[in-house]
Amino acid sequence: xxxxxxxxxxxxxxxxxxxxxxxxxxxxxxxxxxxxxxxxxxxxxxxxxxxxxxxxxxxxxxxxxxxxxxxxxxxxxxxxxxxxxxxxxxxxxxxxxxxxxxxxxxxxxxxxxxxxxxxxxxxxxxxxxxxxxxxxxxxxxxxxxxxxxxxxxxxxxxxxxxxxxxxxxxxxxxxxxxxxxxxxxxxxxxxxxxxxxxxxxxxxxxxxxxxxxxxxxxxxxxxxxxxxxxxxxxxxxxxxxxxxxxxxxxxxxx
Numbered sequence: 156x157x158x159x160x161x162x163x164x165x166x167x168x169x170x171x172x173x174x175x176x177x178x179x180x181x182x183x184x185x186x187x188x189x190x191x192x193x194x195x196x197x198x199x200x201x202x203x204x205x206x207x208x209x210x211x212x213x214x215x216x217x218x219x220x221x222x223x224x225x226x227x228x229x230x231x232x233x234x235x236x237x238x239x240x241x242x243x244x245x246x247x248x249x250x251x252x253x254x255x256x257x258x259x260x261x262x263x264x265x266x267x268x269x270x271x272x273x274x275x276x277x278x279x280x281x282x283x284x285x286x287x288x289x290x291x292x293x294x295x296x297x298x299x300x301x302x303x304x305x306x307x308x309x310x311x312x313x314x315x316x317x318x319x320x321x322x323x324x325x326x327x328x329x330x331x332x333x334x335x336x337x338x339x340x341x342x343x344x345x346x347x348x349x350x351x352x353x354x355x356x357x358x359x360x361x362x363x364x365x366x367x368x369x370x371x372x373x374x375x376x377x378x379x380x381x382x383x384x385x386x387x388x389x390x391x392x393x394x395x396x397x398x399x400x401x402x403x404x405x406x407x408x409x
Contacts, residue, residue: 318368
């Protein structure tokens, strides 16, 4: 694996290279840069590496400026002394965000994560493009919602506390673990795209279900399934014949 290190502190650079050598991973450091423009020039004149180690505060400014000038299509491990940029980092191909001082154990954990992700995503495209898209998608799933309420207020709701979403009288609503009901401004299609598919399933046009709300499942007419919930609902929730196998794979998966 070829790696580029972007770091403007000589001591930090030496430490990172020593730690890389201790991880047991075969990583060749093919480039070292210490500024925005040095990095941009390097990336324009060399093949894209397999991995980038990137400090954020460089000699001539923020490393995020680099992304305005070149398209980095490989995974990035951020190495920084500042924790306030973590969310921004995960929008630009980051697989991990390590705070200095970095240890060998920290880096091994990051490289192990990269290896697991590579195992899940095919990489026939150059630059790990499929891997990066998968990472970006995972980081974009909603974990919390702010629901408008009376009196110019918002009610925070964690996605993990929602049992199911449904449509009633043209409105999208959600029921949480306390069986409280909330009105949502999004459409059911928008919610289906923003929720983690490991936890939520679009049962039909009316319902999105959390895995935790499912009590049991009945075989139904015409090779359909009828899903029974742990809480009362106003109507029967049916899975069409075309979606039965997808539903079974979702429910029994990790």
